[in-house]
Amino acid sequence: MTEPLPSWREGAGKSAILGFVGRVTAEDVPVEDRIAVFDNDGTLWCEKPMPIQLDFILRRLVVMAEHDQDLRTRQPWQAAYTQDYGWLNDVITQHYNGDDSGVRVLAAGVLAAFADVTVEEFEARADQFLRTARHPTLDRDYLGCSYAPMVELLDYLAVNEFRNYIVSGGGRDFMRPISHDVYGIPRQRVIGSGVSLVWNHDGRSGAIFRRAEADVLDDGPEKPVQIWNRVGRRPLLAAGNSNGDIPMLQFAEAPDRPSLRLLLRHDDAAREFDYVAGAEQALELAEADRWTVVSIENDWATVFAPLPDQVR
Amino acid sequence: MTEPLPSWREGAGKSAILGFVGRVTAEDVPVEDRIAVFDNDGTLWCEKPMPIQLDFILRRLVVMAEHDQDLRTRQPWQAAYTQDYGWLNDVITQHYNGDDSGVRVLAAGVLAAFADVTVEEFEARADQFLRTARHPTLDRDYLGCSYAPMVELLDYLAVNEFRNYIVSGGGRDFMRPISHDVYGIPRQRVIGSGVSLVWNHDGRSGAIFRRAEADVLDDGPEKPVQIWNRVGRRPLLAAGNSNGDIPMLQFAEAPDRPSLRLLLRHDDAAREFDYVAGAEQALELAEADRWTVVSIENDWATVFAPLPDQVR
Structure with missing residues (x-):
């Protein structure tokens, strides 16, 4: 079997993940409870200079x-x-x-x-x-802006019979067409913000139209609510990178079973971006609540998958 | 292999189901598109004398x-x-x-x-x-009020790699605790009405509370919208029994692939109930739109699973 998480350096982050998954399998946690939820912008892919x-x-x-x-x-x-x-x-x-x-x-x-x-x-x-637009500064397509270590984590969890969900403040219907190709996450497991939709039975099959009106803004305290609406269970693992992810991370706390809360810290100006704006409170809470802070600079050997012409 | 749908009599209803599933497998319809949606009250279980x-x-x-x-x-x-x-x-x-x-x-x-x-x-x-209350007139527990032919249909679809969803006007969180045991449908595939929920981080793990305010009323034109929100695909099969199911049945129309729309007709006063109130328009549309009308009296050899003391 291949060593899991090759893009992760040895350290507290990788150890916490391996320890958590080891406990889940050793304790034989029922497969239906193996739920993992991931913020998207800044957690699974790059959100700078703009989402x-x-x-x-x-x-x-x-x-x-x-x-x-x-x-x-x-x-x-x-x-x-x-x-x-x-x-x-x-x-x-x-x-x-x-x-x-x-x-x-x-x-x-x-x-x-x-x-x-x-x-x-x-x-x-x-x-x-x-599938066509490029990132303005990273010299790669947008779909190449997903974080290789996080994609490895998603794969590792899936192999261990987790169901991974995206729980994003961004638009659900924006991510769905690429979620499976980029993350291995099928469209029905994409949770996110959405506009009001309206059914219109014109023609034989009818159609659903978007309205200029917000329906769900999936951020902050709305994230655990939407997880309940869609999944109906508390997750065992939650990963985020900003203050808007705090309630979701808290929701994954479970005193009586294995749980893991990951908070990504953007501290690598050379390979990605270095910023804390919008994450100050989350970083403070991480220590008090025993969340695992993942430093991009220290924990990741690779940030992005190699570009095609760099692959040998 | 056991003959499928033993509680269904030979006839147009059973033929339509077998023909549809045969086409789906013969045409090798991608597994991810094999979505089937079912109304609950009056379609999967009895809704009289009251839901x-x-x-x-x-x-x-x-x-x-x-x-x-x-x-x-x-x-x-x-x-x-x-x-x-x-x-x-x-x-x-x-x-x-x-x-x-x-x-x-x-x-x-x-x-x-x-x-x-x-x-x-x-x-x-x-x-x-x-798990404890009994039906007022049918001399059986409520959980015994699911329709045996519909449970067989759900099983038959699952064996053929369909994902079945409940899409009910009733409360999503009311059905979830029993949906797997009764229908083999896991809780994340229960779509239904819901109240507004609010996240409250009291104590370590926080909790989600119900508010005295409707959020989603999953009936009529809201059914296709909620199917899109939750599944992100048009279903191939939709089954209902009332006017509130009309848009969902229309949503499952697809000129370019196999599709099946089932409308249950409650016409069996001896074994279940005989009523058309609330289904008049649906029954009219069924003919024009080539939906398959399933008559409880004619199409079902058995309505409810035998009671434990009637099993030999």
Whole structure:
């Protein structure tokens, strides 16, 4: 048998994972309870300089502004059209400081960007974008921006009869077309944010349309609720990287059975990015609550899978 | 190999099922697309003289009225406490006639009945009720009120690598504790109505509490939407018995691949119940849309599994 987790360096992170899985199998924890939940942006793939989905949306806003001059002086179309990332950064900084007025302006644009298309059409557009667009600075396709050590962890858990779920603040229907190819996670195990959908029985088979209205914002205290709605069990393992993952990590605490909480720390400017904004409280709680902090710099021998031309 | 569907009589219903599954396997339809969705009340188990969950709720309202005299003169507690089924029947008749004022009064009581308990506590109460309470007229436990031919159909589909889902207007968390034992359907494949839930991190592991507020009412046009939210695919097979199942049945239409829509007709007063109220429109559409109508009287050799003392 191949040694598991080859992209992980020996250390506390790898030891915690092997110890946890060893306990689960040694204690013969029922297979149906072997549930693992993973945040996506910043936990399974790179979220800087902006979440991949935001790039997808901004490109759509640009196209909308190209067709409608009036939009070019309205946010967020103006920022997208003029590539004014300062405005976007201000929105995010305000959000971290508790002011969501900018987020609401951004959200209204985001919701308008794909309103009144069918779920199948939206998925086709997301799929096309994700399989062709490139990361702006890492010199690789977006689908190459998943973290190789985390993909190894997903595989290792699956081999040990875990069911892995994505539990993302990002859009569920954005990730579904690529979740199996990138993570081995089938679409029915993708939990995330979503817009209101409406059934319309035009034509023989009918269709489901997206509305310009949020339905679920799968972040913070909503993550355990959505896990319950979709899975109906407490997970044994939860992995995240930001304050929005705190309740999900707490939900995976279990005094009477093996459990593992992983918090990724982005501390590797050379190979990925170095930032703590949005994760300050989670990093503080990690020590008190005995979560395992995974340092990208120290715990990972490899961050991204080698590019095709680098594979020997 | 055992002959499949022994409780089904030879006829159009059984032929349609065998033909459909034969086509799916002959055409080698990908396993991930083999999705089958089933309404629960009146499709997988008996819903007369009242839905099983309504009995569960009425018993809880009685207990509440026993502890609080003021409730005894307020609906729906009054009807529950005095066993005034006339009031309940009026509510349902009004509902069929497009007047939901009574439904709103009933719903407020239903939502109050289990407010502010944790999801685990609610599940324990549902489990206890379902495993002990008896049907008022059929001389059998509620768990014995599932339709034997439908359980055989679920098994037959599972053997042919289908994933079966419950898609019920009833409460998701009410059915989950027994769905595997009764139908072989694991809890993560139970889709249904639900109340708003709230995460509360009191104590180490936190808990999810029920609120007295509806979240999802999984009926009519909401059924295809919830199937998309949870599964992310169109089903190949849908089975229902009432007008609330029409959009779900339409959603399973597929011109380019095998599909099967089953509509159960309750026409057997001797062995089950004989009623069309709430299914008039569905029965009309069945003919136009080439759905397979399953007559309990004609298509089923057995309705319920034999009682233990009747098994030789």
